[in-house]
Amino acid sequence: MSECIVVTSGKGGVGKTTTTANLGVALALLGKKVAVVDADIGLRNLDVILGLENRIVYDLVHVIEGHCRLKQALIRDKRAAGLFLLPAAQTRDKTAVTPEQMRELVQQLKEDFDVVLMDCPAGIEQGFKNAVAGADRAVIVTTPEVSAIRDADRIIGMVEAAELPEPELIINRFRASMVEAGDMMNKEDILEIPAIPLLGMVPDHQDIIVSANRGVPVSFDEESLVGEAFRRIARRVTGETDVPELDLSPDSGWWKTFKRWMGFAPQQGVAG
Amino acid sequence: MKDLINKFFGRPQSSKEDAKQRLKFLLIHDQVDLTPGQLEAMKSEILDVISKYVEVEEGESNLKLERLEDCVALTSSIPVRRVVQRAASAG
Numbered sequence: 001m002s003e004c005i006v007v008t009s010g011k012g013g014v015g016k017t018t019t020t021a022n023l024g025v026a027l028a029l030l031g032k033k034v035a036v037v038d039a040d041i042g043l044r045n046l047d048v049i050l051g052l053e054n055r056i057v058y059d060l061v062h063v064i065e066g067h068c069r070l071k072q073a074l075i076r077d078k079r080a081a082g083l084f085l086l087p088a089a090q091t092r093d094k095t096a097v098t099p100e101q102m103r104e105l106v107q108q109l110k111e112d113f114d115v116v117l118m119d120c121p122a123g124i125e126q127g128f129k130n131a132v133a134g135a136d137r138a139v140i141v142t143t144p145e146v147s148a149i150r151d152a153d154r155i156i157g158m159v160e161a162a163e164l165p166e167p168e169l170i171i172n173r174f175r176a177s178m179v180e181a182g183d184m185m186n187k188e189d190i191l192e193i194p195a196i197p198l199l200g201m202v203p204d205h206q207d208i209i210v211s212a213n214r215g216v217p218v219s220f221d222e223e224s225l226v227g228e229a230f231r232r233i234a235r236r237v238t239g240e241t242d243v244p245e246l247d248l249s250p251d252s253g254w255w256k257t258f259k260r261w262m263g264f265a266p267q268q269g270v271a272g
Numbered sequence: 273m274k275d276l277i278n279k280f281f282g283r284p285q286s287s288k289e290d291a292k293q294r295l296k297f298l299l300i301h302d303q304v305d306l307t308p309g310q311l312e313a314m315k316s317e318i319l320d321v322i323s324k325y326v327e328v329e330e331g332e333s334n335l336k337l338e339r340l341e342d343c344v345a346l347t348s349s350i351p352v353r354r355v356v357q358r359a360a361s362a363g
Binding site: 048053054055056057090091209210212213214215 | 287288290291294297298302305307308309310312313
């Protein structure tokens with residue numbers, strides 16, 4: 001059974017597009033047929049994060065206005081079998097499509113794909129309404145910052161108003177060393193406010209910047225901890241319930257054991 | 273400097289250089305509202321037309337956008353092998 005998942009946040013700059021790209025890659029690597037859709041019309045970026053910007057001929061607005069067929073606009077990612085991108089238009093704006101048209105588009109995509117991942121634009125205006133129109137459920141991305149969590153909380157209400165089931169949360173840019181120093185909210189602190197299930201936590205790491213520079217999502221990198229975080233989240237998205245939490249603690253090995261033994265260890269709550 | 277050293281040792285270029293190149297490319301294409309894919313399609317159509325009259329080296333032909341001081345230019349280099357027989361072009 002195929003479904004459409006919208007990746008949203010309210011606040012801009014928390015990592016929606018990076019999350020969409022990496023979940024798309026990770027789900028495709030799990031053998032799913034995935035379409036990632038850039039719903040940020042006028043400010044497309046998903047193509048750049050995926051490194052597929054050179055291959056765009058047609059976009060989402062072309063499809064909706066009937067200038068091309070859906071299949072012509074879908075860009076196949078040669079690095080991951082089953083992964084396709086539907087890019088946003090760059091020179092139009094969000095008024096170029098209506099929620100009705102988005103719903104139809106998603107229906108059409110669901111005939112061919114297991115998962116349709118919708119990258120929602122920031123904000124709560126028409127762009128958001130378009131992106132959630134065809135969705136079956138929502139994933140909310142936040143960071144351990146007051147402003148991002150506040151906006152996530154507001155978005156939960158809007159997702160529920162759109163009659164979607166309870167959304168799930170991804171905590172992005174988590175820095176275990178800062179949590180340990182008492183300078184960042186930990187998992188429990190964050191989950192007190194948006195009281196929704198946690199899909200996983202993604203560590204803040206320079207791998208993300210390098211992967212964005214190169215246009216190669218970090219989910220492809222088997223060595224990367226960030227990649228592993230996204231791969232585990234993808235497994236949870238598919239319904240796997242026994243995916244172990246990823247250890248994000250700042251120090252590992254004998255030093256951590258020693259500190260714990262000495263009684264200096266932080267609580268065991270910094271895993272995602 | 274680091275890039276020069278990398279080049280010398282045949283290492284891949286730094287991700288920063290990748291980022292810079294991709295950004296320049298994107299900005300130029302945004303400015304003229306023509307995607308690289310559309311440019312590629314245009315190139316193949318132009319080559320089709322030219323091929324009616326002269327035989328060209330398709331593999332070595334290029335068509336690209338370049339940023340000049342105050343505008344974007346479409347530049348092209350299409351090596352010609354020889355003129356196609358008149359009879360063939362008449363159809």
